[in-house]
Amino acid sequence: MSSTAQTQEYVTLVSGDGFEFVVPRSTACVSGTIRRMLDPSSNFSEAITGRCVLETLSGVVLEKVCEYFCYNQKNKEQANVPDMDIPPELCLELLMAADYLDT
């Protein structure tokens, strides 16, 4: 099972309120926390199943987080990229999520 986890190209991120986001493994690993969580050598249950339940994050926030993952992946090592649109009401929560996820 762990061997399938290693080869999995996509991982599932689950918000505290039950929303599921399927993102490429490489984008999810932008977050240090998720990267460690999925580290195949550590053998935690997340690493085996490829499914991370992030209880502290709401679906709205996690959606924005996933958007950022993709945005980060896309614009990696490029100059003059457009800013990401962040709704002001999410600002603080996103900040906390960033701290939690080590991104």
Place this chain on the structure above:
Amino acid sequence: MAMRARKKIHAPRRGLMSNNVNTFDEMWDVLASSLREIHTKNASSLSFEELYRKAYRIVLMGKCGDLYEQVKQLEGEWLGQEIQKRITASITSSLLLAKEPVDVKDQSNERRAAGEKFLSVLREAWEDHQLCMGMITDVLMYMDRVVTTEHRKPSIYVATMAIFRDCVIRSNVRSDSDSVVGDVLKDTVLFMIQLERAGHVIERPLIRHCIYMLEGLYETITEEESSKLYLTMFEPAFIETSRSFYRTEGQRILEMADAATFCKIASNRIAEERERCLYTLSTLTESKIKDVLDEELISRHIAEVVNLEGTGVRSMIDNDRVDVLASVYELNSRVDKKKTPLTLAVQKRIVEMGQEINASATSAQSAKPVEKETNGDKKSEKEKEKEKPMNQQTMSAIKWVDDILALKSKFDRIWKESFKQDQGMEGAMMNSFSEFINSNPRSSEYLSLFFDENLKKGIKGKTESEVDSLLDNGITLLRYVKDKDLFETYYKKHLSRRLLMKRSVSMDAERQMISKMKVEVGNQFTQRLESMFRDMTVSDDLTSSYKDHIKKTGDPDQKKVDLEINVLTSTMWPMEIMSNNKDGEVQLPCIFPKEIESTKQSFEQFYLSKHSGRKLSWQASMGTADIRATFQRSNGKVQRHELNVSTYAMVILVLFNDVPAGESLTYEEIQARTRIPNHDLIRNLQSLAVAPKTRVLKKEPMSKDVKPTDKFFFNHDFQSPFMKVRIGVVSGGANKVENQDQRKETEQKMNEERGASIEAAVVRIMKQRKKLVHSQLMNEVLSQLSGRFSPNINMVKKRIESLIDREYLERVAEEPPTYGYIA
């Protein structure tokens, strides 16, 4: 923007904190049991997110420090109890005997098995610890971030590594003993290495992993490179045991084996230790163990190995053991840039072998005088005997050169193949060569004879490149000869004979030789030799233009004598071969037959009309003549022969034209009519009347000696299978080793010449410097002249004195002695 500003910013939900308010203790209990689960490898049942969230929350609660301490404590308990127990259980009593030397075979086997078990348990514990700590650190990542930045404490990973060090490596093996696990580890690894050195196969990867562990642990929490446990705990012991091992090993091999084996074992050991550092221990140790090997195995013994009786460098050289020499060189160059012992041994051997060659040459030499003395006063006998040893001597001279060349090529090969063309070695070898070559006082003469022989006969039928390499070889030896001026003298003498008597095989080779010498020794050296060649070509032109001149003037009488002339510049040619008046008495010129005389005068006229103010002196002793002789047989037949004789012999034979058949001339008559110097006359008469194959004259009484009262007849019964007969002059033309008298003479001339060059050098230097201290002047003179010869200090002093006497120099000051130049 304005729209957005109006929107209310929600305070973040306090989901992280307030959801279900847990106390630190509650959360820690969950965490602690989870961490234990991780240690027992049950991580798959745990959710990373849950643990992470708990730790995160504890940190947010501000209990970061507490968490850190709790984790440390937990780890300490785990390592100190569980792991340590496991490890000490694996330490059997046989491992604890480590300190005592293990001699018995089965005991060592037992120990080895126990050691391997212990090492693998330790390795497993270490790897588990590493893995678990990796996971725990991941879980506690958030705590780590706070701890390292805000509390300035080492990360939990580092902290637990230190705990591992203290609770496992440094824990006592038994409660009643002082030794700790680390010591057992060290002793076990050293024991394994000892086994491997003794030729056993050991589990390298196992040891390598334990060494990794030591490399991963540090003495201090800051983890400096130098505080690795490997460096502090293991390496010194390893170096120490290696040192004592190789100390005894070196002595053991030296006592048991020969030099070649020693080198082989040493090289193997070096490779082995290198490999050990790569695959068993750490690369950090490589240079250190190399130093130990260099010092204990090589430095300590190399001199002894080199000089080992019967198998050392000497016998390697003698037996051309190029490979072994190469390894000796390799070993020696590891410890000593200059390779002193090897160089000394090689030098010594070169000189020894060179002296052998010298000795064999001189023994052939000394054989001669003894023979000479026993031969008493019968001159003709002596003359004949002399012919043989002379040739032998020449042979021995040439053999000497050949031997040296063979020796040289032998050492060149060794140098190339064994010594990696080492510069220092080359210099040392050159010095040794020149040492023994110069220790033979006749080296210059021999070398010149070698060239003479080769240019006369040796290069016949050889290809150009062969000739080239032959000459090159000779030139290499010339490089070693210090007294180059002496060589020049001999070479000039031999060259002049070759040129005048047309004995040289190839003029091209001669020119090649000169140009090679020019490259090697310099322009000045070959100047005179070159002008000798110039004289030869000028003379050829002169001869042909004289012939044209005769044709034009159309004097019919002149047709009888065909003249070929060599006009030589007297200063450039060695004069002693031309004038034989040793006693200093005035030698009247030889009386030529009138046909010759008229030719001579006509040429003189011709020459002086071209170059006025020059003086021609005729050197009959150097010339040859072709004459056609008719022999009237008693049966009436007429036999013609063409005789190639020396000029003097021609003069003598022409005398017999006027002598009626059956009548004779006495020695004194011949002398009176020709005025040929006594010495030459005797020799020429000998070759004409005594030598069995060329007896054109008959002598009465028939003896080998020529006495003033002897009578000479023309021998009409002269027989020869050839139309052309060459009549050589006894001991005349060929270039041979000089006898004692000639040698003395050459030396004397040499000294005069050297004196002149010393004076010239002194004057040259003083003219430039005006004032100079004695020692400085000496140095400059020596350095200026060293290219040509090594001047004798006393001679230089004498010359300076003489220059002062002649008022070229003056003494300016006494202390230190200083000279001034008088313009």
